[in-house]
Amino acid sequence: MANHSAPPTAGTPLQRFLARPHVVVGGVYGAVLGSSMTAALTKEAAGDRRYDATWLLITAVVTAAAHGYAHLIATRAQRRIGAQAAVHTVVDEWPLTVGALPSVVLLFGAGVGWWGSRGIEYVTFAVNIVLLFGWGLFAARTGGRTWLSALFIGVGDALLGLVVVLANALVK
Structure with missing residues (x-):
């Protein structure tokens, strides 16, 4: 099984999990991938947006x-790890796919x-940049930073x- 460090012991079960x-x-x-792929794939027609959503999901x-x-x-x-642990290691990367889902849903919604x-x-x-702010804020607060410090870290x-998303978009 993948070694992903133990979660913090403080907070609610959901906070510890996240x-x-x-x-x-x-x-x-997932948020960065969602923005980068959206910039690289998007067209104007609604049918193309469904195509973009599908490719983003597959890519994630x-x-x-x-x-x-x-x-x-x-x-x-x-x-040494066995086959079951090997499968677990690969499946444990599901948060990346979930992180791209807001982009998939937005593109799909536009497509339908x-x-x-x-x-x-x-x-x-914009949604993904807000999510990146939220992840930064959450990680900083979970790490024991004050609210003010966590807000600056989130920003x-x-x-x-x-910057990362714009750099990815420029290389498309």
Whole structure:
């Protein structure tokens, strides 16, 4: 099984679960992937938005599997693991796929007419930057930072996410 460090012991069960490093990493990675893929794929037609949502979901699942596979290989360098633990290591990367779901839902919703298709990439981008702020704030608070310090960290994380997403969009 993947070694993802023990979660903190303080807070509610949900907070402890969400504070696990692989959940935070997956949430952040999924939000960045969602924004980057949206910038790379989007077109204006509603049907194209459904196509974009499908490709984003496929990319998130494949990326999570690849990340889990890399963890599996790295784990083998440290200890022997069986087939069940190997599968667990790969499946444990599900938070990355879940982190991309807000983008998938926004694109899919635009594709089926729940809301307008035009400009949805900007809405997706904004939602993901807010999510990156939230992940930064949450991680800082879970790590024992004051609210003021955590807010600054959250803003910094959102700005760093903005830079990463823009860099990814520029290389499309």
